[in-house]
Amino acid sequence: MTTSLLARMAAQTRGLRPVGLAAVGVMVAQLVWAHGDVTPQPVNTDALPDVGEEWLIENPYRAATAGDEVWAQAVLIGDSGYNQNCARCHGLGVVSGGLAPDLRFLEAAEYGDEWFVERFQHGYTQDGTTKMPAFGEILGQKAGWAIRTYIETRPEDGALDAFADRLGQIRDQLMAGEGDPAAIKTELEEIAVQIKTASGAPIADSAARRAALALDGSASAAKHAGEMLTIGLSAAH
Numbered sequence: 001m002t003t004s005l006l007a008r009m010a011a012q013t014r015g016l017r018p019v020g021l022a023a024v025g026v027m028v029a030q031l032v033w034a035h036g037d038v039t040p041q042p043v044n045t046d047a048l049p050d051v052g053e054e055w056l057i058e059n060p061y062r063a064a065t066a067g068d069e070v071w072a073q074a075v076l077i078g079d080s081g082y083n084q085n086c087a088r089c090h091g092l093g094v095v096s097g098g099l100a101p102d103l104r105f106l107e108a109a110e111y112g113d114e115w116f117v118e119r120f121q122h123g124y125t126q127d128g129t130t131k132m133p134a135f136g137e138i139l140g141q142k143a144g145w146a147i148r149t150y151i152e153t154r155p156e157d158g159a160l161d162a163f164a165d166r167l168g169q170i171r172d173q174l175m176a177g178e179g180d181p182a183a184i185k186t187e188l189e190e191i192a193v194q195i196k197t198a199s200g201a202p203i204a205d206s207a208a209r210r211a212a213l214a215l216d217g218s219a220s221a222a223k224h225a226g227e228m229l230t231i232g233l234s235a236a237h
C-alpha cells in the first residue's frame with residue numbers, strides 16, 4: 001500500500017470518533033475498495049466443465065450432480081476465488097467478522113443458490129452506496145459456482161471439536177515422522193466425512209480432509225499435512 005494512500009485514508013479517518021483497530025481495518029478495506037484500488041481478481045476456471053451462457057439457479061458443481069472430481073476441483077478453485085475477492089468483507093475461510101453476512105449458513109440447495117447467484121451477479125447497493133460490488137460480468141458464472149461450492153463446504157463453528165484431541169495426536173505423529181502413513185490417511189478420511197457444514201452440504205472441506213488429501217507417503221507431505229492440522233485446530237479455537 002502506498003504512503004499517499006495511507007495519508008489519504010488517515011485524512012479521511014480524522015475527525016471521526018475514535019475507533020478500535022479492527023474497525024479501522026474494516027474502514028481501510030472499504031476505503032480501498034471505494035477508491036477502486038482493489039480490483040476483482042480473475043479466477044482461472046479452465047479445469048471446470050462449461051455451464052453455458054445462461055445463468056443457472058442451482059450449483060452445477062456438487063458431487064451429486066458433477067461427480068467427486070469436479071466437486072473437489074471446484075472447492076480448490078473456489079477457495080482461491082473466494083479468498084481473493086470476498087474474504088475482505090465476508091471473512092477469511094468464510095468465518096465472518098461481522099462486517100458482512102456469514103455465508104456458511106446459505107442453504108446448499110436451490111433456494112440458497114438462487115439467492116447466492118443474485119448477489120454474486122448484481123452485488124448490493126443501498127441509498128446509492130455500493131455495499132457489495134457486482135461480480136457476475138467480471139468473474140463469470142463458472143467462478144461464481146466454484147466460489148459457491150467452496151463456501152457451502154466450510155465446516156460449521158465447532159465442527160472439529162469432537163475430533164480435536166485425536167487430530168492433535170495425529171498431528172504430533174505426522175510432525176515426528178511416526179506412524180503408518182496409509183493408516184493415518186484412512187483415519188483422517190473417516191474423520192473428515194463426519195465433520196459437518198452449516199449449509200447442509202454433505203461433505204465438509206475441513207483440515208482433516210485437506211490433510212488426508214495431502215498425504216502421499218512422502219516425509220514432506222506428512223509435515224505439510226501436520227501443518228494443515230495445526231492451522232485447522234488453532235482456527236477452531
Ligand code: HEC
Nearest residue numbers: 033085086089100101115116119120124131132133135147
Ligand atoms: C465490499 C464488501 C463485500 C465484498 C468484497 C463482497 N461482499 Fe458479499 N455482501 C456484502 C454485504 C455488506 C452484504 C449484505 C448486503 C445485504 O444487506 O443484503 C453482502 C451479501 C452477500 C450475500 C447475501 C448473503 C445473505 O445472507 O443474505 C452473498 C451470497 C454474498 N454477499 C456473496 C459474496 C461473494 C461470493 C463475494 C465475492 C465474490 C462477495 N460477496 C464479496 C459485502 C461484500
